[in-house]
Amino acid sequence: MSDPTHAAIERARSLIDAADRIVVLTGAGVSAESGVPTFRGAGGLWKTFRAEELATPGAFARDPRLVWEWYAWRRALVSECEPNAAHFALARLALSREGTTLVTQNVDGLHARAAHEVADEMACPGDATRAMPLELHGDLFATRCNDCGRDAGEVTVDATSITTKSVAELPRCARCGGLLRPGVVWFGESLDPGVLGAATAAAEGADVALVVGTSALVHPAAGLAAHTLARGGALIEVNPDATPLSDRATVALRGTAGAIVPALVD
Ligand code: BV8
Numbered sequence: 151m152s153d154p155t156h157a158a159i160e161r162a163r164s165l166i167d168a169a170d171r172i173v174v175l176t177g178a179g180v181s182a183e184s185g186v187p188t189f190r191g192a193g194g195l196w197k198t199f200r201a202e203e204l205a206t207p208g209a210f211a212r213d214p215r216l217v218w219e220w221y222a223w224r225r226a227l228v229s230e231c232e233p234n235a236a237h238f239a240l241a242r243l244a245l246s247r248e249g250t251t252l253v254t255q256n257v258d259g260l261h262a263r264a265a266h267e268v269a270d271e272m273a274c275p276g277d278a279t280r281a282m283p284l285e286l287h288g289d290l291f292a293t294r295c296n297d298c299g300r301d302a303g304e305v306t307v308d309a310t311s312i313t314t315k316s317v318a319e320l321p322r323c324a325r326c327g328g329l330l331r332p333g334v335v336w337f338g339e340s341l342d343p344g345v346l347g348a349a350t351a352a353a354e355g356a357d358v359a360l361v362v363g364t365s366a367l368v369h370p371a372a373g374l375a376a377h378t379l380a381r382g383g384a385l386i387e388v389n390p391d392a393t394p395l396s397d398r399a400t401v402a403l404r405g406t407a408g409a410i411v412p413a414l415v416d
């Protein structure tokens with residue numbers, strides 16, 4: 151993979167420096183260097199399954215144990231991962247630059263963890279608010295009732311014992327007895343209108359959309375950067391591979407998030 155030219159990095163840096171408002175849109179690629187497998191990359195996600203087959207209400211209705219096994223495996227894996235240089239650089243950007251909005255498709259919580267760590271280091275201890283991302287697809291560690299929607303709070307599902315549980319032994323809602331499920335947005339499910347509305351407004355108002363580590367295949371997330379372009383804003387893409395957004399990028403930086411993002415924002 152050829153490193154992006156110094157000129158391209160400088161061009162992107164000057165667009166970011168000149169911007170009043172920045173929207174950052176990240177996907178699984180921003181967490182790849184933290185050890186979280188991407189959905190569609192070489193690492194593949196899990197056994198022989200594709201996300202589109204398991205991350206759906208139909209899959210959960212058919213085999214809730216298998217779906218829980220996948221999420222319990224992901225929770226255990228992500229719990230061992232740390233934010234990487236890209237997460238920390240984006241948190242520093244959001245905390246130091248008013249008018250920056252972080253939006254992520256990821257459910258791994260690594261942006262939020264980086265936000266808290268950076269806020270504690272910077273002059274505003276504890277106030278991580280401005281660097282907390284809009285989580286378009288929910289939170290891997292959240293759990294809610296599949297029937298009444300009630301938030302079930304912290305529910306641990308053991309990645310090993312889940313493999314031998316029966317459906318009757320799966321976690322249930324204290325209020326209605328319905329099956330509990332991970333607090334994420336599955337394919338065919340609508341995103342939280344408040345979160346999507348805020349992300350869309352940020353993209354519509356941004357001078358720069360910085361798109362990091364997404365294959366730009368999943369909608370409506372993949373359509374957000376187009377709002378920035380539509381208002382004459384710039385699109386900067388950081389990705390080792392080309393995506394459907396690449397042709398529309400003002401600057402396309404072919405490289406990894408961990409290497410490039412700190413060079414753009416620090
Ligand atoms: C919706 C949460 C309205 C769960 C996810 C048929 C029926 C129903 C809907 C549809 C349909 N056909 C199409 C749709 C719409 C569908 C969709 O877009 N499908 C796609 C596959 C075509 N969207 C939806 O269903 C959405 N809801 O539309 O509601 C509606 C309602 C009813 C009926 C119709 C419509 C909901 C989508 C949300 C799905 N949930 N995740 C979970 O995580 O378990 S999506 C999942 O994919 C993740 O959130 C992930 O973030 C997302 C996108 O993937 P990426 O993040 O981009 O990751 P990917 O692996 O693909 O790419 C990684 C990239 O990183 C690569 O480009 C790689 O090159 C790069 N990379 C690798 N290493 C690095 C790197 N970059 C930088 N540095 C590195 N080191």
Ligand code: ZN
Pocket residue numbers: 295296297298299300323324325326327328
């Ligand atoms: Zn319930």
